[in-house]
Amino acid sequence: MLPGRLQGAQQVGGGGFAVVDLEATGSSSRRHRVVELAVVLLGGDCSPQGEFSTLVDPQGPVGATHIHGIEDRQLKRARAPRFAEIAPGLLRLLRGRVMVGHNVGCxxxxxxxxxxxxxxxxxxxxxxxxxxxxxxxxxxxxxxxxRACAEAAGVAGWPAHMALGDARATARLFAHYTRERPQGGRAYVEREEAALAGAAVLEWPKLPVVTGSGALWVRRKGNVPGRKIVPYVRNRSA
Structure with a gap:
């Protein structure tokens, strides 16, 4: 691991959960690109372990600025990395963990x-x-x-359509659901345990050498308002 790349993180690549959220240039994964990415790490008991976020250069138009609030000039000014440059670091964050998201399939x-x-x-x-x-x-x-699910669970006060804000809210929602299990809670526990066990033994790919891989992550300028569930790992640190 390169010194300083993951400074301040706890249990990176260990067991537990990785709550992921992203903003994209459009709604199609085949035609559109990621423009911002955030990961919140939780232990197997949903204890906070670290959080990471970065703008991403989509190598083309940023698309729906009216939704995600990101402009081309913002990416250029921040010198946002390309996805290929952050890909190795992202795999290190996800390795060994269950991926959590709101509509996680997307x-x-x-x-x-x-x-x-x-x-x-x-x-x-x-x-x-x-x-x-x-x-x-x-x-x-x-x-x-x-937003509707979070408000119903008593989770409020975060900026929508900012990857880190949404990832934090999703992490809080997931922790709430884990504590307040519905009827049939034993089946819920068994599914969660099976997912954690499967993540622990999953084989991960080796990435080819990509020019610029290991680039520093660049957080969206300014603080993300709203309640933080975990201490933020320093800007440009993943």
């Missing part, structure tokens, strides 16, 4: 597409979807958006 599709562009097959990482967990609640939230 996040996975974008990550798989980005890795495919550099010739790497993204592995079949065990996943937990907080949107599906919300649908199992009794009563279930009236809507299954992250």
């Amino acid at each position: 996040d996975r599709a974008f990550l798989a597409a980005e890795y495919a562009r550099i010739g790497v097959e993204f592995p079949a990482v065990p996943e937990v979807c907080t949107m599906r967990l919300a649908a199992l609640r009794d009563p279930a939230p009236a809507r299954l958006s992250l």
Whole structure:
């Protein structure tokens, strides 16, 4: 591991959960690109372990600025890394962990597409979807958006459509669902334990040498408002 790249992180690459959220230039993982990425690390007991975020140069138009708030000039000014440059560090964060997301299949599709562009097959990482967990609640939230589910669980006060803000909210929502299990809680526990066990033995790909790989991560300028669930690892640190 390169000195300083993951300074301040705890249990990077260890067991537990990796809560992922991303912003993209559009809705299609085949045609659009990741423009911001965040990962919040949780232990197997949902204890906070670290958080990471970066802008990503999509090597083209940023797309829906009115949704994610990111502009081309912002990426240029920040010297945001390309996905290929952060790909090795991201794999280190995810290795050995269950991937968690709100509509996690969408996040996975974008990550798989980005890795495919550099010739790497993204592995079949065990996943937990907080949107599906919300649908199992009794009563279930009236809507299954992250904001609606979070508000129903008492999680509030974060900026939507900022990757780190959404990842923090998803992590808090997941921790809430883990504490307040629905009826049939034993089956929930068994599925969670099986996912953790599967993540621990999953084989991860070796990345080809990419020019600039290991680039420093560049957080969106300014603090992300809202409650932090974990201490933030220093800017440009993943």
